[in-house]
Amino acid sequence: MSKFDVAVIGSGPGGYVAAIRCAQLGLKTAIIEKYSTLGGTCLNVGCIPSKALLDSSHHYHDAVAHFEEHGIEISGDVKVNLEQMMSRKEKVVNQTCDGVKFLMDKNKIEVFQGVGSFKDTTHINIEDSEGKTQTIEAAKTIIATGSKPSSLPFIDLDKERIITSTEALKLKEIPKHLIVIGGGVIGLELGQVYKRLGADVTVVEYMDRIIPTMDSACSKELTKILKKQKVKIATSHKVSAVTRDGDKITVKATDKKDKEVSFEGDYVLVSVGRKAYTDGLNLDAVKIKADDRGRVEVNEHLQTNVENIYAIGDVVKGAMLAHKAEEEGVFVAETIAGQKPHINYNLIPGVVYTWPEVAAVGKTEEELKEEGIKYKSGQFPMRALGRSRASGDIDGMVKILADETTDEVLGVHMVGARVADLIAEAVTAMEFRASAEDIARMSHAHPTYAEAVKEAALAATEDRPLHI
Structure with missing residues (x-):
């Protein structure tokens, strides 16, 4: 029987990152995945394929709606080849999943294909697609089985239309x-x-x-x-x-x-929405507790009621975000290794990858009102930026919420081109507890979309944006 320091059940962003960090810390690590490819929902049927289609459809829309104003003339009709679009999407997915397999090999993580279920607190049965079962032993186990789409009780999902x-x-x-x-x-x-x-x-x-x-x-x-x-x-x-x-x-x-x-x-x-996925884990065998929504219950160390078993990502409470799962994966790996890591859940950003994009971190204005926190608000429109006018992406805004007394930034909310990347500036500033004035006094390159962050900070600090 193979023995491991840590076994990770589920190979999504939370699971495979947890496995990598465990291996980096010198722990003999196994990862168990029921599907034939690694990467979980995010890489196979979530974040990565949806962004591939978003980008492809964006290119088509630009060609139809915006190329002419940029002086680009296309002779003949611009047509959608949906089969090719889907084929490209699959290629992106396959490359990304292959990348995870490479990382498992690089870090000497043993991969088991099959459904992992608890035999007891230190033994996991793995049943492959042919019905064959093997058992491994693990001193610690990390549950990272993710989530699946929710529905409404009266809807019959035929998966066709x-x-x-x-x-x-x-x-x-x-x-x-x-x-x-x-x-x-x-x-x-x-x-x-x-x-x-x-x-x-x-x-x-x-x-x-x-x-x-x-x-x-x-x-x-x-x-x-x-x-x-x-x-x-x-x-x-x-x-x-x-x-x-x-x-x-x-x-x-x-x-x-x-x-x-x-x-x-x-x-x-x-x-x-989505719901936690624990099917097949046989949680009853080890008496692991789940809440009324099916999520595995954990303490502040992401430890279940069974001391040597942890859970991370969509299968536990909190935002169902790949990067939240990754942070939790690293957190648990370092906890197992005896370190004292920390996660600030308030500073995990959320993003909507429409165009323009939406991104946010920290408190919303509604939350601040509900909590009785006095705050200042500064907002700046993207259309006032030279970079936005140059690219034609004039929709959107940046809004900064800061403490009324201390000026500490409490929340940043954005709609606009590339704000999915731009939100990292706000996360960094808030991680170091920056004030709105701190951001306002930092030099931002011109012309960039990031100037909207500086202008919103000026608006929040002294209501003195420069360009409106």
Whole structure:
């Protein structure tokens, strides 16, 4: 029987990063993955393929809508080759997954293909695709089995026309009318992919605004932008039924006045969040506790109620973000090695990869009000930047929230070109507890999108932005 210091169940960003860090710290490490490729949801059917399609569809949209104004003339019709677009996406996914396999080999991490389940607290059974089982021994185990798409109890997901994000990433045709149930990150990103490619898109959201967990200024700005892009948005709508008649899908919902309305399309994307995935782990065998939402319960050290078993990522509480899982993977590896790591969950950024992008870190204005914290707010529009005008990406803004007394930055919220990358400046500043004035006094290269951060900081500090 193979013996290991650490076994990691699940090879998504949390799991494979945890395994790498364990190996770096001198621990003999195994990783167990039930699918034939490494990388988990993020690399196979999540972050990576969706961004590949977002980029491809963005190129097409630019060619159709913006090339002419840049002086680029294309003779003949610009056409979408969806098969090639999907083929490129798969190539990106395969390269990325192969990269994880390379990292496992490089760090001498033993990979086991199969479903890992607890035999007891130190032994894990691994059943492969042919039904053969082997058992390994591990002094410590890290559960990193991630999440899967949620649905609504009355929806029959046929995975043909009533689909989740997994199926939306491999459609063989462009929908005529895609109805998206859920105005969160995944629904908006995939909705925009198919809108760019020619589909009509309607987003039906239960809450009173899209991206409801983010600052309302971001919701307002993105709503305005998406409507300008001809995406239909129906907020405060509670979906009550989804039915299929051949190629026609009907979604029934009640609006905020309790009036029943119907939406008809040929595809429905159900994007109402994700839920922890623990199927097959046999948690009962080791009496590991889960909460009422199926998430594995952990303490501040990400340790379960079983001392030598830890859990990270989507399978535990908190934001379901790949980079959050990675931080937790490193945290647990270093904890096992006897170090004293730390994670500041308030400073884990969130991003929506629509175009323009949305990014945020720290407290929202709504949270500060609810907590009774007095604050200042400074906001600056992207359209006032020379770089934005040069690229044609004038939509969006940067908003900085700072403590009214100390001027410490409490939250940064952005909508605009490349803000997914730009948010790292805010994370860095807040990690070192910078004030708005600190950011305002730092030199920002001109012309860049980053100048909006400096200007918003000036607005928050003394209400004195330079360029508006």
